[in-house]
Amino acid sequence: MIGKKQMFLLLFLAGTTVARVDGRSVQPFNDGWQFKQGPFAANEVKAPAFMETGWDAVTLPHTWNARDMQVQHNAYYAGESYYKKRFHADESWQGKALFLRFEGVGQVADLYVNGEFAGNHKGGYSAFAFDLSALLKYGQENELLLRVNNAARPDVIPVNHNLFGVYGGIYRPVQLIVTEAIHVDVTDHASPGIYITQQNVSEKQADIAVKVKIVNESTTQHLLTLETLIVDARGKQVARRAEPLVLSPDGTQAHVQHLRLRRPRLWHGRLDPYLYKVIVRVKTGDEIRDEVVQPLGVRHYEIRAGEGFFLNGKRYPMYGVTRHQDWWELGSALHEAQHDVDLNMIMEIGATTVRLAHYQQSDYFYSRCDTLGLIVWAEIPFVNRVTGEERENAKEQLRELIRQSFNHPSIYAWGLHNEVYKPHAYTAALTRELHDLAKSEDPDRYTAAVNGYGHMTHPVNGNADIQGMNRYFGWYEKKIKDIKPWIEELESRFPDTKFMLTEYGADANILHQTEHLGESLNWGAPFYPETFQTATHEYQWSIIAQHPYIIASYLWNTFDFAVPAWARGGVEARNMKGLVTFDRKIKKDSFYWYKANWSAAPVLYITQRRLKEREKRVTTITIYSNVGVPEVTLNGRALEGIRQGYTPVHYILDNVTLDEGKNVITARVARGEERHGDQVEWNFLREYKATGAEAQENNGEHGGF
Numbered sequence: 001m002i003g004k005k006q007m008f009l010l011l012f013l014a015g016t017t018v019a020r021v022d023g024r025s026v027q028p029f030n031d032g033w034q035f036k037q038g039p040f041a042a043n044e045v046k047a048p049a050f051m052e053t054g055w056d057a058v059t060l061p062h063t064w065n066a067r068d069m070q071v072q073h074n075a076y077y078a079g080e081s082y083y084k085k086r087f088h089a090d091e092s093w094q095g096k097a098l099f100l101r102f103e104g105v106g107q108v109a110d111l112y113v114n115g116e117f118a119g120n121h122k123g124g125y126s127a128f129a130f131d132l133s134a135l136l137k138y139g140q141e142n143e144l145l146l147r148v149n150n151a152a153r154p155d156v157i158p159v160n161h162n163l164f165g166v167y168g169g170i171y172r173p174v175q176l177i178v179t180e181a182i183h184v185d186v187t188d189h190a191s192p193g194i195y196i197t198q199q200n201v202s203e204k205q206a207d208i209a210v211k212v213k214i215v216n217e218s219t220t221q222h223l224l225t226l227e228t229l230i231v232d233a234r235g236k237q238v239a240r241r242a243e244p245l246v247l248s249p250d251g252t253q254a255h256v257q258h259l260r261l262r263r264p265r266l267w268h269g270r271l272d273p274y275l276y277k278v279i280v281r282v283k284t285g286d287e288i289r290d291e292v293v294q295p296l297g298v299r300h301y302e303i304r305a306g307e308g309f310f311l312n313g314k315r316y317p318m319y320g321v322t323r324h325q326d327w328w329e330l331g332s333a334l335h336e337a338q339h340d341v342d343l344n345m346i347m348e349i350g351a352t353t354v355r356l357a358h359y360q361q362s363d364y365f366y367s368r369c370d371t372l373g374l375i376v377w378a379e380i381p382f383v384n385r386v387t388g389e390e391r392e393n394a395k396e397q398l399r400e401l402i403r404q405s406f407n408h409p410s411i412y413a414w415g416l417h418n419e420v421y422k423p424h425a426y427t428a429a430l431t432r433e434l435h436d437l438a439k440s441e442d443p444d445r446y447t448a449a450v451n452g453y454g455h456m457t458h459p460v461n462g463n464a465d466i467q468g469m470n471r472y473f474g475w476y477e478k479k480i481k482d483i484k485p486w487i488e489e490l491e492s493r494f495p496d497t498k499f500m501l502t503e504y505g506a507d508a509n510i511l512h513q514t515e516h517l518g519e520s521l522n523w524g525a526p527f528y529p530e531t532f533q534t535a536t537h538e539y540q541w542s543i544i545a546q547h548p549y550i551i552a553s554y555l556w557n558t559f560d561f562a563v564p565a566w567a568r569g570g571v572e573a574r575n576m577k578g579l580v581t582f583d584r585k586i587k588k589d590s591f592y593w594y595k596a597n598w599s600a601a602p603v604l605y606i607t608q609r610r611l612k613e614r615e616k617r618v619t620t621i622t623i624y625s626n627v628g629v630p631e632v633t634l635n636g637r638a639l640e641g642i643r644q645g646y647t648p649v650h651y652i653l654d655n656v657t658l659d660e661g662k663n664v665i666t667a668r669v670a671r672g673e674e675r676h677g678d679q680v681e682w683n684f685l686r687e688y689k690a691t692g693a694e695a696q697e698n699n700g701e702h703g704g705f
Contacts, residue, residue: 023282023290024183029100029174030060032087037064038080045082051145055084063106063169065150066331070574070582073567078161083146083170091139097179097217098136099186101129103363104172105148106332107156112145122156122393124166125359125381126400127190129177133217146170154387157394163358163384163419164324164575165564167332172362182222182282183290185213185252191403192292194280197444201300201312206261208239208296212280215252222247222284228257229279230296232265238276266312267297267409270352273373274298275409295370297409303446303466303498306491308548311375318375318552319598321346321579322355322503324561325362328582331562339365341584346558347372349579349591350598355502355554358383358418360401369410377448377554378405379415382434386420386427398434402441413446414438416464418502421451424459431463450502454486456494468502470556473540475506479519480536484543491549499549503556504540507576508533508588509569513611515619528569528576530588534607537590541597542646555594559584596624596649603649604630604676606667614658614684621653623667627676630667635659658684 034055044050062083068076089098100118102109107124110117113135121128136142150168152160177186185193195211210228224247230239239259247253265274276296282289302310309318323342326332339362346354354374356365359381369376380397382390398414405411416434420427431449438447450468451458461467474480483504490499506521508530521532537555544553560578569576579591589607596603607622621639623630626649632639634656645652663682668675 023180023288024292025178027176027178029085029087029176033058033060033062033083033085033170035062035064035169036082036084037077038082039077040080051084058083060174061169061171061333061335063167063171063331063333065165065167065169066329066333069165069167069331069564070328070562071572073563073565073573076165076564078151078166078168080147080149080151081168083144083148085144086141087144089136089138089140089142093136093178094138095181096133097181097183097186097215098132099129099177099179100132100144101127101175101177101186101190102170102172103127103174104332105146105170106150106168107166108149108153110147112147114142115145123397123400124150124156125361126397127172127363127404128400129187129190131187154389155393157390157397158358158381158383159385159387159390160565162565163563164326165562167326169331169333171331171333180289181217182224182247183215183217184280184282184292185215188213188252189400189403192294192407194278194292194294194407195403196278196294196296196407198296198298198300201264201266201298203266203312204263206264206298208259208261208278208298209256210241210259210278210280211254211256212282213252213254214245214247214282216247216249219249221249224289225281225283225285226255226257227281227283228259229281230259230261231277231279233275238262261298264298267299268314268373269311269316269375270347270373273371275370278407294407295367295409296407297370299409301375301412301446303551305496305498305551306549309375309551316352316375318353319351319594320353320355320552320554321349321351321558322357322554322556323361323558324357325365326561327584334362336364339368342559343368343372343374345580345584345587345591346374348599348601349558349595350600351558351594352598353377353552353554354558355379355415357415357557360397360405363404366405366408366410370408374410375412376408376410377413377415378411379418379448382417382420384419386423386430388423388426391430391433394430394434395437398437399441402438406442411445413448413466414442415468416447416449417460418450419452419470421460427460428463431460435464446498448500448502452503456490456497456499466498466500466551468500470503471501472504472506474520474532474536475523480539481519483540487543487547487550491547495549498551501544501550501553503554504536505556505577505590506533506536507569508578508590509571509576510581510586510588510610512570513608515608515611515615523568526568526570531608531611533577534589534593537593538646538650541594542650545597545647555579592624596626597647599626602627602674602676604667604669604678606665606678606680608682609680612682614663614682617658617684617686619656619658621656621665623651623653623678624649625651625667625669625676627671627674628669630669633666635662635664658682660684660686 035058119130227242241257355377447464448466449464452470507528509528512529560582592605605624
């Protein structure tokens with residue numbers, strides 16, 4: 001028979017939405033909210049009628065910018081809005097500790113409980129928790145009022161909406177947490193209250209240290225037992241430590257327990273993302289007063305300059321993508337289903353690492369990266385501009401990111417800044433301070449800083465463990481193939497730098513197509529052909545793959561995303577550098593380029609399938625195949641002369657003469673019992689002479705993806 005305590009533990013480990021263990025309950029708190037959007041005059045908010053009329057019922061997660069930040073540049077509402085909720089505080093909660101934990105509110109929040117101020121939080125991407133215990137009326141109805149403001153301000157990062165929009169609202173889930181007066185800390189920057197570190201990791205053993213912060217909100221001393229268990233994926237206990245603890249009243253104390261795992265199964269990225277569970281219990285005798293469960297992936301990261309990334313002592317490929325969290329017509333108010341769609345495509349493409357840019361993302365996403373074996377770069381939204389007023393908030397958001405995400409084994413680096421420059425001395429000094437803070441909080445992970453200039457001696461560089469650079473050869477600067485001499489110069493001059501190419505690529509509007517391509521494109525022009533993006537990624541990945549000096553590369557971006565300050569490429573408020581459209585419905589040609597190069601899944605794909613109306617009678621056919629050399633036909637006729645392109649999966653047929661009218665191109669590969677095929681249809685009309693600019697005019701604007 002399974003007892004009550006065991007059943008609660010199994011439900012918790014299974015990730016149920018309502019977790020309940022002895023001494024603690026965690027309840028979703030997302031229903032029954034009401035919303036009123038501003039702007040408001042000061043006297044309007046203070047008027048008695050403000051609380052009674054004009055409210056709309058909403059369910060969390062919710063944002064008020066799901067559409068206006070996505071359809072027209074510089075035409076969105078950023079400012080003050082309000083949420084309210086009434087709820088009954090159970091009389092049995094009296095004497096316990098009650099917390100409201102918000103996972104993400106964009107971006108400044110002030111909470112009032114029954115008219116009393118409960119707390120303030122600055123930052124649109126990190127979680128925060130407020131203690132409500134002293135403000136509630138037990139056995140009665142209580143009213144919460146949350147003022148939210150997503151207007152850009154100089155003391156909260158990001159200080160503008162220029163690179164991406166900060167969606168306003170309670171856009172991630174909320175939890176009501178009820179604990180006993182003695183409990184693992186909930187308000188330590190909304191962290192789990194426990195911090196797991198590991199040393200001397202090998203296949204023979206691993207030393208695990210678990211730091212636990214325990215709160216005693218009573219006025220008396222307590223004799224407790226602090227118990228830490230490590231269980232494997234089947235729930236079998238593999239290590240245990242139990243120690244008596246004298247807990248003094250009215251305060252928080254930190255205690256560390258040391259455990260050793262014998263012959264651990266290592267967390268080895270996508271090859272074997274094996275997870276243990278760490279269970280921390282605060283007990284009086286056999287009674288569990290509180291319990292917290294956290295993941296444990298036993299692993300060791302090492303970066304060797306000029307050689308690559310090593311996981312558990314073995315060189316590990318870092319095939320990198322980046323991800324913005326927002327979706328078309330949803331903004332940032334996502335459910336687990338949307339996160340899973342994104343992760344499925346990131347896994348499908350064959351990525352091994354993901355840069356979660358440019359801010360802290362959902363804890364669910366980090367947890368899924370743990371289970372999938374994706375290696376994660378996590379960062380704070382210190383981007384684009386500095387004001388001189390953001391120093392303390394940048395530090396606070398970094399501290400929150402680290403403490404809240406500390407136990408995720410997938411995370412290997414903390415990102416400190418992205419493309420922030422003048423005044424250079426201020427930015428460099430603040431980056432050093434952030435690096436020192438990260439090392440104090442977490443000495444075992446790397447720090448990283450990123451700039452968009454291509455020279456290593458830039459004044460803001462050199463203040464973190466990893467130097468990242470964003471380069472867009474052929475798009476914002478120079479020509480596509482200029483990436484090669486640039487990398488070779490860095491290799492020669494700075495061999496000891498831990499260097500990563502943290503962004504590269506080009507925009508692609510799938511309604512813009514042309515065969516007429518050069519080595520550069522004027523990004524300020526309104527025509528963003530998909531074919532140029534494809535050409536950029538084909539060449540630049542082939543060069544990256546040849547240079548282990550680039551420890552990791554991160555293409556920009558997996559998905560198109562909203563930029564409310566932009567109007568480019570025929571689409572309002574959109575960055576179209578994604579390999580997948582904003583609505584996640586169409587994978588661009590470049591997606592299949594990387595899937596063919598990175599993934600073990602079979603790929604046979606003919607490119608330019610959306611360039612149906614051909615501009616050249618004598619043209620080129622390009623095919624991606626990781627299943628062997630394809631046999632290609634045109635209207636049933638076999639084509640000869642196929643050659644390999646930039647990489648072993650890249651196949652090209654030059655000087656193919658199309659027929660008048662419809663042309664059906666097929667590609668087939670037979671490999672043992674396997675059969676693979678693909679087909680596209682093109683049209684060529686003698687009188688069709690559209691140039692790229694005319695093609696853009698014919699296609700019109702693209703507002704749906």
